[in-house]
Amino acid sequence: MTPYQFSAGTLPLLISIPHAGTALTPEVEAGLSDAARGLPDTDWHIPQLYDFAQQMGASLLVGNYSRFVIDLNRPADDQPLYSTATTGLYPETLFDGTPTFKPGMTPGAEQRQGYLRQLWTPYHDKLQQELARLKQQFGYVLLFDAHSIASVIPRLFDGRLPDLNLGTNGGESCSPEMSAAFTRCCAAQSRFSWVLNGRFKGGYITRAYGQPAAQQYALQLELAQCNYMDEQPPFGWRGDRAAELQPLLKQLIDSMLEQGAQQHKRA
Numbered sequence: 001m002t003p004y005q006f007s008a009g010t011l012p013l014l015i016s017i018p019h020a021g022t023a024l025t026p027e028v029e030a031g032l033s034d035a036a037r038g039l040p041d042t043d044w045h046i047p048q049l050y051d052f053a054q055q056m057g058a059s060l061l062v063g064n065y066s067r068f069v070i071d072l073n074r075p076a077d078d079q080p081l082y083s084t085a086t087t088g089l090y091p092e093t094l095f096d097g098t099p100t101f102k103p104g105m106t107p108g109a110e111q112r113q114g115y116l117r118q119l120w121t122p123y124h125d126k127l128q129q130e131l132a133r134l135k136q137q138f139g140y141v142l143l144f145d146a147h148s149i150a151s152v153i154p155r156l157f158d159g160r161l162p163d164l165n166l167g168t169n170g171g172e173s174c175s176p177e178m179s180a181a182f183t184r185c186c187a188a189q190s191r192f193s194w195v196l197n198g199r200f201k202g203g204y205i206t207r208a209y210g211q212p213a214a215q216q217y218a219l220q221l222e223l224a225q226c227n228y229m230d231e232q233p234p235f236g237w238r239g240d241r242a243a244e245l246q247p248l249l250k251q252l253i254d255s256m257l258e259q260g261a262q263q264h265k266r267a
Contacts, residue, residue, distance in 0.1 A: 004126060009057045013059065016144070017047055021063040023064050032068065033102050044235045045228065049148075072120055074089040095156055141260075148228075162193040162198065164192055166221055167196075167197055167202035173206050185248070200220065201220075206220040215267060219252075
């Protein structure tokens with residue numbers, strides 16, 4: 001299987017979906033623990049949830065392989081992104097702390113270097129190529145990094161996660177005006193709870209490619225999965241819930257596009 005799926009759009013917007021993949025290498029598939037075999041930490045159904053954005057004209061980049069093979073939203077040197085509990089480039093545990101692999105069945109260093117070359121690097125090369133193409137065409141570019149996670153994971157956060165967790169790397173991956181526009185969108189509704197730069201401030205993709213001084217703006221959105229799917233196996237899609245959520249997602253994307261265009265005019 002190829003490392004990713006990609007479709008080029010007509011807007012100055014790239015939607016990155018690094019954690020929806022479910023493909024496994026033979027070594028990873030053979031070594032997974034019983035708890036990991038159902039791929040519980042997958043960002044299930046995110047491409048389907050954002051299909052409206054592709055119809056709007058956004059470019060779309062989706063990783064094909066499970067994060068249990070390699071995590072596309074971690075740096076290649078595997079330096080921790082958070083001081084609190086997290087998972088790395090090659091996750092040794094599930095989000096709840098359960099081992100990812102059976103004893104003695106973790107892929108070796110040589111195999112993992114192969115995953116870095118064959119899966120991580122091509123995804124990031126394509127991401128950078130598309131950002132460069134869009135920036136050359138429009139003079140600026142927007143990156144929307146789309147994620148989801150179970151709403152209750154005691155090892156990672158207390159209580160129930162807000163419905164929408166917007167991350168701009170503490171304000172460093174986009175402009176203050178763009179952050180303010182995101183806040184206005186969320187504050188104008190009461191159906192969904194939200195936070196800006198809370199527990200999830202943005203992973204490697206947002207931190208590495210959000211460069212507002214170069215008119216390259218990035219936002220990570222981590223959604224609580226209960227708002228569009230069942231959080232228990234078999235992790236079914238809930239179209240009724242998704243239909244309530246998608247208008248707000250579209251408003252966030254529209255506001256990002258509007259702010260990007262306005263700031264380009266002022267530059």
